Amino acid sequence: MLKGNVRMEAKDKRVVVITGGSRGIGRAIALRFAEEKPKVIIVHYDPDEKASDETLELLGKKKIEAVSRKLDVSSWADVDAFFKEVIDHFGKVDVLVNNAGITRDTLLMRMNEKDWDTVIQVNLKSVFNCTQAVIRAMMKQRYGRIVNISSVVGQMGNPGQANYSASKAGIMGFTKTVAREAAPRGITVNAVAPGFIDTEMTAVLPEKVRESFVRQIPLGRMGAPEDVAEAVYWLCSEPAGYITGQVIHVNGGMYM
Ligand code: NAP
Numbered sequence: 001m002l003k004g005n006v007r008m009e010a011k012d013k014r015v016v017v018i019t020g021g022s023r024g025i026g027r028a029i030a031l032r033f034a035e036e037k038p039k040v041i042i043v044h045y046d047p048d049e050k051a052s053d054e055t056l057e058l059l060g061k062k063k064i065e066a067v068s069r070k071l072d073v074s075s076w077a078d079v080d081a082f083f084k085e086v087i088d089h090f091g092k093v094d095v096l097v098n099n100a101g102i103t104r105d106t107l108l109m110r111m112n113e114k115d116w117d118t119v120i121q122v123n124l125k126s127v128f129n130c131t132q133a134v135i136r137a138m139m140k141q142r143y144g145r146i147v148n149i150s151s152v153v154g155q156m157g158n159p160g161q162a163n164y165s166a167s168k169a170g171i172m173g174f175t176k177t178v179a180r181e182a183a184p185r186g187i188t189v190n191a192v193a194p195g196f197i198d199t200e201m202t203a204v205l206p207e208k209v210r211e212s213f214v215r216q217i218p219l220g221r222m223g224a225p226e227d228v229a230e231a232v233y234w235l236c237s238e239p240a241g242y243i244t245g246q247v248i249h250v251n252g253g254m255y256m
Pocket of ligand 1: 019020021022023024025026043044045046047051052071072073074099100101102122149150151152193194195196197198199200201202
C-alpha cells in the first residue's frame with residue numbers, strides 16, 4: 001500500500017520516485033524537488049517507518065504531495081509489482097533516482113559471500129530492477145530523467161570496500177549503456193558520484209577514519225546531503241536536458 005497525501009487530480013505534475021528516500025541523501029533529494037511541487041514517492045526498507053514518516057512530514061510542510069512505500073529494491077519481482085502499481089495509480093513516472101544503498105565493509109581477505117552478494121544486489125541489481133521497471137513507460141511518453149547514485153570509490157577504490165566499490169563502478173557502466181539505449185526517446189540517464197557525505201552511512205565510521213577522509217578533501221569538509229541533492233535536481237531540470245551518460249562528481253575535490 002502507498003501511504004501519504006497525494007491527490008490524484010493534479011496530473012500535470014512530475015512524478016518522481018526516489019529509492020532510499022527515507023533519510024540521508026535520498027531525503028535531501030526529495031526535499032530539493034520542493035520548488036516545483038511534484039508528486040514524490042519515496043521508497044524505504046526499514047519496517048520501522050520512523051525515518052520515512054519524518055520525510056513525509058517534512059515534504060508535507062513544503063506542500064509537496066508525497067507517499068512512501070516499504071520495498072526491498074533488490075527483489076526484481078517486488079520492484080516490478082511496485083512500479084506497475086505506481087504507473088497504474090499515477091499514470092507515469094517522470095523521474096527515477098536510484099539512491100538506495102548499503103555498505104558491508106571488510107577487507108577482501110575476510111569478506112564472505114553474503115557480504116559480497118548483499119551489497120551487489122542492494123546497490124547494483126536494484127538499479128537494473130528499478131530502471132527496467134520504468135523504462136518502457138518512459139520510452140512511451142518520450143520523456144524521462146534517471147539519476148543513479150554511484151560513489152567516488154567506484155572510481156578510486158577504497159580498502160575494505162571491494163563489494164561496495166564494485167557495485168558503484170557497475171552503476172557507472174550501466175548508466176552509460178542505458179543512456180545510449182534511451183537517448184532516442186528523450187530520456188537522459190546520468191550518475192552522481194558523491195564523495196564523503198555526512199549521513200548515517202558515514203556516521204558509523206570511527207572518528208579517526210572520518211578525520212583521515214576529511215584530510216583528503218581539498219575543500220576541507222565533509223559534503224552535506226544537500227550538496228548531492230543539488231546536482232541530482234539539476235540533472236533532472238530542463239536546462240540539463242542535453243546531458244546524458246555522464247558521471248557528475250560531488251566530492252569537494254577528493255577525486256579529480
Ligand atoms: P543512508 O543514510 O544509510 O540511507 C540509505 C537509504 O537506503 C535509506 O533510505 C534506506 O532505507 C535505503 N535502503 C537500504 N537498503 C534498501 C533496500 N534493500 N531497499 C530499499 N531501500 C533500501 O545512506 P546515504 O549516505 O544517504 O546514501 C545514499 C546513497 O548514496 C547510497 O547509494 C550510498 O551508497 C551513496 N553514497 C553515499 C556516500 C556517503 O558518504 N554517505 C558517499 C557516496 C555514495 P531505510 O531508511 O528504510 O533503512
